[in-house]
Amino acid sequence: MNRTDLWKLLAVLTATIASVxxxxxxxxxxxxxxxxxxEARKDTPIGKLRERAIPLGLDLQGGLHLVLEVDKxxxxxxxxxxxxxxxxxxxxxxxxxxxxxxxxxxxxGQDRIVVQLPGITDAQRAKDLIGKTAQLxxxxxxxxxxxxxxxxRLDAALASRVATGQVKIDTALAHRPFTAHFIDAxxxxxxVMNADVPEMERLVASVDSIVPADTKLAWxxxxxxxxxxxxxxxxxxxREPELTGESVASASPNISQSNPGSWEVSLRLTPRAxxxxxxxxxxxxGRQLAIVLDNVVNSAPSIHERIPSGTASISGRFNAETAxxxxxxxxxxxxxxxxxxxxxxxxxPSLGSDSIKAGWKAxxxxxxxxxxxxxxxxxxxxxxxxxxxxxxxxxLLACLAGVxxxxxxxxxxxxxxxxxxxxxxxxxxxxxxxxxxxxxxxxRTAIQMGYDRAFRTILDAHVTTLISAAFLFQFGTGPIxxxxxxxxxxxxxxxxxxVLFTRMxxxxxxxxxxxxxxxx
Amino acid sequence: MLQLLVGTNIPFMKYRRIAYLFSSxxxxxxxxxxxMHKGPRMSVDFTGGTLLQVExxxxxxxxxxxxxxxQGGFRGAEIQTVGETGRELLxxxxxxxxxxxxxxxxxxxxxxxxxxxxxxxxxxSVGPKVGSExxxxxxxxxxxxxxxxxxxxxxxxxxKFALGAVVALFHDVVIVLxxxxxxxxxxxxxxxxxxLTLAGYSINDTIVVFDRIRERGKQLSKETHERAFDxxxxxxxxxxxxxxxxxxxxxxxLYFFGGEVINDFALAMVAGVAFGTYSSIYVASALAxxxxxxxxxxxxxxxxxxx
Numbered sequence: 001m002n003r004t005d006l007w008k009l010l011a012v013l014t015a016t017i018a019s020v021x022x023x024x025x026x027x028x029x030x031x032x033x034x035x036x037x038x039e040a041r042k043d044t045p046i047g048k049l050r051e052r053a054i055p056l057g058l059d060l061q062g063g064l065h066l067v068l069e070v071d072k073x074x075x076x077x078x079x080x081x082x083x084x085x086x087x088x089x090x091x092x093x094x095x096x097x098x099x100x101x102x103x104x105x106x107x108x109g110q111d112r113i114v115v116q117l118p119g120i121t122d123a124q125r126a127k128d129l130i131g132k133t134a135q136l137x138x139x140x141x142x143x144x145x146x147x148x149x150x151x152x153r154l155d156a157a158l159a160s161r162v163a164t165g166q167v168k169i170d171t172a173l174a175h176r177p178f179t180a181h182f183i184d185a186x187x188x189x190x191x192v193m194n195a196d197v198p199e200m201e202r203l204v205a206s207v208d209s210i211v212p213a214d215t216k217l218a219w220x221x222x223x224x225x226x227x228x229x230x231x232x233x234x235x236x237x238x239r240e241p242e243l244t245g246e247s248v249a250s251a252s253p254n255i256s257q258s259n260p261g262s263w264e265v266s267l268r269l270t271p272r273a274x275x276x277x278x279x280x281x282x283x284x285x286g287r288q289l290a291i292v293l294d295n296v297v298n299s300a301p302s303i304h305e306r307i308p309s310g311t312a313s314i315s316g317r318f319n320a321e322t323a324x325x326x327x328x329x330x331x332x333x334x335x336x337x338x339x340x341x342x343x344x345x346x347x348x349p350s351l352g353s354d355s356i357k358a359g360w361k362a363x364x365x366x367x368x369x370x371x372x373x374x375x376x377x378x379x380x381x382x383x384x385x386x387x388x389x390x391x392x393x394x395x396l397l398a399c400l401a402g403v404x405x406x407x408x409x410x411x412x413x414x415x416x417x418x419x420x421x422x423x424x425x426x427x428x429x430x431x432x433x434x435x436x437x438x439x440x441x442x443x444r445t446a447i448q449m450g451y452d453r454a455f456r457t458i459l460d461a462h463v464t465t466l467i468s469a470a471f472l473f474q475f476g477t478g479p480i481x482x483x484x485x486x487x488x489x490x491x492x493x494x495x496x497x498x499v500l501f502t503r504m505x506x507x508x509x510x511x512x513x514x515x516x517x518x519x520x
Numbered sequence: 521m522l523q524l525l526v527g528t529n530i531p532f533m534k535y536r537r538i539a540y541l542f543s544s545x546x547x548x549x550x551x552x553x554x555x556m557h558k559g560p561r562m563s564v565d566f567t568g569g570t571l572l573q574v575e576x577x578x579x580x581x582x583x584x585x586x587x588x589x590x591q592g593g594f595r596g597a598e599i600q601t602v603g604e605t606g607r608e609l610l611x612x613x614x615x616x617x618x619x620x621x622x623x624x625x626x627x628x629x630x631x632x633x634x635x636x637x638x639x640x641x642x643x644x645s646v647g648p649k650v651g652s653e654x655x656x657x658x659x660x661x662x663x664x665x666x667x668x669x670x671x672x673x674x675x676x677x678x679x680k681f682a683l684g685a686v687v688a689l690f691h692d693v694v695i696v697l698x699x700x701x702x703x704x705x706x707x708x709x710x711x712x713x714x715x716l717t718l719a720g721y722s723i724n725d726t727i728v729v730f731d732r733i734r735e736r737g738k739q740l741s742k743e744t745h746e747r748a749f750d751x752x753x754x755x756x757x758x759x760x761x762x763x764x765x766x767x768x769x770x771x772x773x774l775y776f777f778g779g780e781v782i783n784d785f786a787l788a789m790v791a792g793v794a795f796g797t798y799s800s801i802y803v804a805s806a807l808a809x810x811x812x813x814x815x816x817x818x819x820x821x822x823x824x825x826x827x
Contacts, residue, residue, distance in 0.1 A: 059781070067650065123643065124620060342647035351573070351641040351781070358779025362786075366773035370766050377522050377762070410710060413774055413782050417717070417789070420770030424724065424763040431759040434521065457731045460676055461724040467668040468720030472713055475661035480713045487717065520521060 005511075008504040015496070016391070019398030025052035026401050038101060038119055050102070054401045057408030059479050060356050062349035063118040064126055068339040070111045075337060083336040084111055091115065091130055093332035098129060098325075113339070123346050125325065133294050133338050134329040136245035138312075139237040140280075141288035141300050142215060147188020147236045150215060154178040157210045158203065178203060184226045187288060188236040189300070191225045197232055204234070214239050218290070220297040221316065235297050237290055242280045244334075247273030251330040253323035256315060263323035264315040267330065274310025282306035359412035366416050370423055378430055380519030384505055385426035388497040392422045395493040396486065405489075408482030418490030424461070425498035429454040430520060443515045447506050455499065462491050525758040532753045532801055533746045533809060539802035543691060550698025560701050563708035564644055566658070568651035570618040572611040572625060573642040579606040580633055592628025593617070602780050608641065618645050658712045665716055666690065669723055677730050680815055684807030685726045688799040692722045692792055699791045705784045714788035721767065722796025725760045726804040732756050745816075749809050753801055764797040 029037060029049045038061075040046035058065050070087050072080040088105055091113065095103045104116040120126050142150065158177040181200050182190030192200045204217050211217060220233040249270045256264045269277055281289070281303050290300040291314055298314050318326070370389070374382035396418060400407060433450030441449065466488055473484035509515070554560060564571045582599050589597045589611070598612035613621055626638040646654070666689055674682035693715050700711060732752040733740065740748035753760075771793055775786035 362778035366770035420767035465720035
C-alpha cells in the first residue's frame with residue numbers, strides 16, 4: 001500500500017467512525033417510544049439524548065410555526081430595536097413558563113420574530129399566549145367629584161362643537177352629548193349599553209385633546225348593567241399608574257374565594273412594589289384602584305383599608321386554562337410593543353407521521369430501484385458504487401446530526417435525490433472506464449484515466465447544483481432550507497465517497513496483483 | 521458487460537430544427553396558458569390567505585361542504601379533495617377569513633353534517649405582505665441562480681456554450697412550470713424549490729457533452745461543427761441517459777410513494793429530469809452549435825478585411 005492510499009484509508013475510517021459517534025444518539029433516541037421522546041424535559045437523560053439527535057422539522061413531528069411582526073409605530077429607531085430584543089426575551093419567558101419541549105425563538109430581519117413550537121396543536125391558545133401585550137397597570141380611579149367635573153367639561157366642549165356644526169350628534173339632548181349615553185353612573189364612571197359603544201368610542205377618540213393630560217378614559221370588559229342590559233363601563237383614570245406589570249413577582253391561577261367555581265389570577269408583588277402598594281392604599285382609602293390589563297379595566301375595587309400584604313388578584317370570566325395563561329403572561333412580563341402574527345403554519349401530528357412514513361417508503365423504493373439497476377448494469381463495480389451510495393447517505397445523516405440541521409420532509413426528498421445523484425458520479429466514472437477499456441487500455445490505466453477524466457465533469461456538475469442550493473437556502477423558509485442543507489451536504493459527501501472512496505478500493509484490490517478481468 | 525447505447529451514430533443535430541419547433545410549441549403552450557389564466561395558480565404562500573387541510577370522519581359531497589362553508593361565512597372558499605380516502609379536503613379561504621378559521625370551519629361543517637367529525641391535519645396562513653415578499657424572493661432566487669450558473673459555466677467553458685446552457689435551463693424551468701399548471705397544481709414555495717433544484721441538476725448532462733467537446737477539441741476541429749457535436753453527443757449518450765435514469769427512478773419513487781405534501785415537488789422533478797435530458801441535447805448543445813457557427817461566420821469577414 002502506498003502513502004496516498006494509506007491516507008485515503010485513514011480518511012475513510014475516520015469519517016466513518018466519526019459518523020457512527022454522531023449518529024449513535026439519533027439511533028438511540030428515535031428507537032424510543034414517541035411519547036417518551038416528546039415529553040422528556042431538558043435535564044433528563046432522554047432530554048440530553050434529544051439534544052444530540054437529528055431534530056425533526058415541524059412538518060414531520062407536527063407543531064406550530066409563527067412569524068410575528070413587532071409593531072414599531074410610535075417608537076424611535078433605538079427604541080424599536082430594543083423593543084424587538086425585549087419582545088424575544090418576553091416571549092421566550094412565556095413559552096418556557098408554559099412548557100414546550102424544544103421551542104425555537106429567533107429574530108428574523110429587522111422587526112420579525114420566528115417562533116416554532118413542536119407538538120403544539122392549539123394555534124389560537126398559543127397565539128393568545130404569545131401575542132398578548134400584557135401591559136398591566138394599577139391606576140387610581142378619579143374621585144366622583146373629579147369625574148363629574150371631567151364629564152361636564154366634555155359635555156360642554158362637545159355641545160359647543162355641535163352648536164358650531166363641527167360635530168353632528170344624533171341625540172335629543174344636544175347640551176349633554178357625552179353623558180347622555182350613560183344609562184348608569186357611579187363615581188368617575190358611566191355605563192354604556194352595547195349598542196352605544198361604537199358611537200361612544202368615536203366620541204372618546206374625538207375628545208382626546210380635551211381630556212386633561214393627567215387623566216385618561218378606559219373601558220371595562222363587557223358585563224351586565226342595570227336592567228340586565230349588557231354593556232361596558234367607561235372609567236376616568238389617573239393617567240400615571242401607581243404600579244406596573246414590572247412589580248409582579250409571581251402570578252398563579254386560583255379558584256376564586258369570593259365566587260367559588262370561577263377562576264382568578266393572584267399576584268404577588270415584589271418587596272419594593274409591595275411597599276408602594278401599602279403606601280398608595282393607605283393614602284387613598286375610600287377611592288377605587290383600577291387593575292388595567294392592555295388598556296381594559298379588569299376591575300376597580302374600592303380600597304377599604306391600607307393593604308400591607310403585597311398581593312392582589314385579577315378576577316374575570318376565566319376558566320382553568322385562561323387563568324393559567326394569564327398568570328404565565330403576567331409573570332413573564334409585558335411586551336414592549338404590540339406584535340402581529342403575519343404567518344402561521346400548523347402541521348397536525350397525524351400528517352407529520354404520515355409524511356415520515358411516506359418519505360421513508362419513497363427513500364427505500366428509490367434506493368432499491370437504483371441498487372438493482374446498478375447491479376445488473378455494472379455488476380461488481382456497481383456493487384462498489386452502491387457501497388459508496390450507502391456510505392454517502394450515512395455521512396449525510398451524520399453531518400445533519402453534527403451541525404444540528406433539522407430534517408424536514410423536503411429534506412427527506414433531498415436525501416432521495418442525493419441517492420439518485422450520488423450514483424451519477426460513479427456512472428460517469430464507470431462509463432469512462434468502459435470507454436478506455438474499449439479503446440484497448442489495460443485495466444489499471446483504464447481505471448486511472450476514468451477517474452482523472454471524469455473528475456472535472458463531476459466537479460462542475462456538483463458546483464452548479466450547489467449554486468442553486470445556495471440560492472434556495474437564501475430564499476427558503478424552514479422546510480425548504482432543510483432541503484437545501486441536505487442536498488448540499490449530500491453533494492459534498494458524494495465527492496468524498498463516489499470519488500475518493502471507490503478509487504481507494506480499486507487501488508487496494510490492484511495493489512499486489514494485476515486484474516485480468518474487471519467486473520464492470 | 522451489459523451495454524446500452526454504445527457506439528451509436530445518431531445524427532442528432534440534423535433534426536435540431538424539428539426540436540426547435542417542439543420546444544417552441546411547448547413554450548408557447550405554457551405562455552398561452554399563463555396569459556389565458558392570468559398567471560399560474562399561486563398557493564397561499566404567495567397570495568396570502570389561509571389553507572386548511574381537514575379530515576372528515578365520513579366522506580361528504582364537496583357541494584354540500586361548500587354550502588355549509590357559505591353558511592358559516594366563508595364565501596367563495598375553494599374546496600378540493602386530496603388523497604385516496606376522499607375524506608380529506610383542502611379548503612382555501614380568502615385573506616379576510618383567516619381569523620380563527622379552523623374552529624369556525626369545523627363548526628359550520630359539523631352543523632351541516634351532524635355526526636361527522638372534522639380534524640385539522642394542517643393549516644397555513646400567510647399575511648398579504650409576507651405573501652408578496654415571498655413571491656418576490658422566489659423570482660429573485662430563480663433568476664439569480666440561473667445567473668450564477670451562467671457565470672460559472674461561462675468561466676469554466678466558453679460564453680458561447682454558456683448561453684445555450686442557460687437558455688436550456690430557462691426552457692426546462694418554464695416548461696415544467698407549464699406542466700404543473702396543466703396538471704392543476706399550485707405554485708408554492710415547495711414547487712419553486714423543485715424548479716431551482718432542477719436548474720442546478722439539468723445542467724449536468726449539458727456539462728458532460730460540453731466537456732467532451734472541449735476534451736476532444738483538437739481531434740474534432742477537422743470535422744464540421746455539426747459533426748463535432750454529433751460525435752460528442754453519441755459518445756456521451758449512454759452516460760447522459762443512465763445518469764438521468766437513476767435520478768428519474770428516485771424522483772418517480774418520490775412521486776408515487778412520497779406522500780401528498782411533496783407530490784407537486786416530485787412531479788416537477790420527474791418532468792424536469794425528462795426535459796432536462798432532452799434539452800441538454802436539443803437546446804443547450806443545439807444552441808451552442810448555432811452560436812458557434814454564427815460567431816465564426818461573423819469572424820471570417822472581419823479577418824478577410826484585415827488581410
